[in-house]
Amino acid sequence: EVQLVESGGGLVQPGGSLRLSCIASGFTFSSYSMHWVRQAPGKGLEWVSYISSRSDTVYYADSVRGRFTISRDNAKNSLYLQMNSLRAEDTAVFYCARGCYASRGCWIDSWGQGALVTVSS
Amino acid sequence: QTVVTQEPSLTVSPGGTVTLTCASSTGAVTSGSYANWFQQKPGQAPRALIYDTINKHSWTPVRFSGSLLGGKAALSLSGVQPEDEAEYYCLLYYGGAWVFGGGTKLTVL
Numbered sequence: 001e002v003q004l005v006e007s008g009g010g011l012v013q014p015g016g017s018l019r020l021s022c023i024a025s026g027f028t029f030s031s032y033s034m035h036w037v038r039q040a041p042g043k044g045l046e047w048v049s050y051i052s053s054r055s056d057t058v059y060y061a062d063s064v065r066g067r068f069t070i071s072r073d074n075a076k077n078s079l080y081l082q083m084n085s086l087r088a089e090d091t092a093v094f095y096c097a098r099g100c101y102a103s104r105g106c107w108i109d110s111w112g113q114g115a116l117v118t119v120s121s
Numbered sequence: 122q123t124v125v126t127q128e129p130s131l132t133v134s135p136g137g138t139v140t141l142t143c144a145s146s147t148g149a150v151t152s153g154s155y156a157n158w159f160q161q162k163p164g165q166a167p168r169a170l171i172y173d174t175i176n177k178h179s180w181t182p183v184r185f186s187g188s189l190l191g192g193k194a195a196l197s198l199s200g201v202q203p204e205d206e207a208e209y210y211c212l213l214y215y216g217g218a219w220v221f222g223g224g225t226k227l228t229v230l
Binding site: 033037043045046047058059060061062095100103104105106107108109110111112113 | 122150155157159166167168169172174176178183208210212214217218219220221222223224228
């Protein structure tokens with residue numbers, strides 16, 4: 001069974017930093033690309049970042065580029081999101097999501113339960 | 122900034138049929154947009170339903186189907202069940218970036 005478990009969320013002041021982690025199990029983590037997706041309270045989904053299976057390709061949404069950094073450690077089955085210069089509008093539940101394997105046009109097939117990040121003074 | 126637009130809300134009767142659409146501010150949605158659809162119920166993580174415009178995941182109920190309709194991606198539900206009441210999101214690909222639609226709240230009444 002695919003499991004994605006996020007951690008590292010919490011309350012942080014504007015301008016502060018936070019690092020999210022996602023531990024994967026139940027599949028060969030190193031074979032899959034991964035995404036971070038967020039959802040502000042009562043709002044819709046927003047794609048945040050993508051990393052390929054070997055970390056050779058990363059992409060960011062315009063809203064976080066230059067402030068957030070996605071990374072992974074395949075030996076530890078772990079995905080990370082380093083978030084700097086946080087703003088109130090970054091307050092959201094952050095989901096770790098698995099990309100699809102060898103399926104054209106399939107972007108995400110599994111999701112974690114999410115980690116809440118609150119940016120407030 | 123690319124905007125993906127969905128109907129904010131739709132209502133359907135149990136057993137009925139409904140179509141949700143997904144439009145792009147950059148022009149017609151095509152097969153190259155590789156539309157994906159997700160279902161999210163309150164308090165839960167999203168669940169993938171459709172990929173590459175028309176393909177179902179192994180767990181997707183047969184009553185869900187994807188298509189292109191009038192320059193938009195579309196998700197159709199036939200024989201709607203009460204448990205289909207949820208928020209539905211489309212996701213489009215823009216060559217190194219992905220954009221979710223704003224979501225459609227589907228009410229089964």
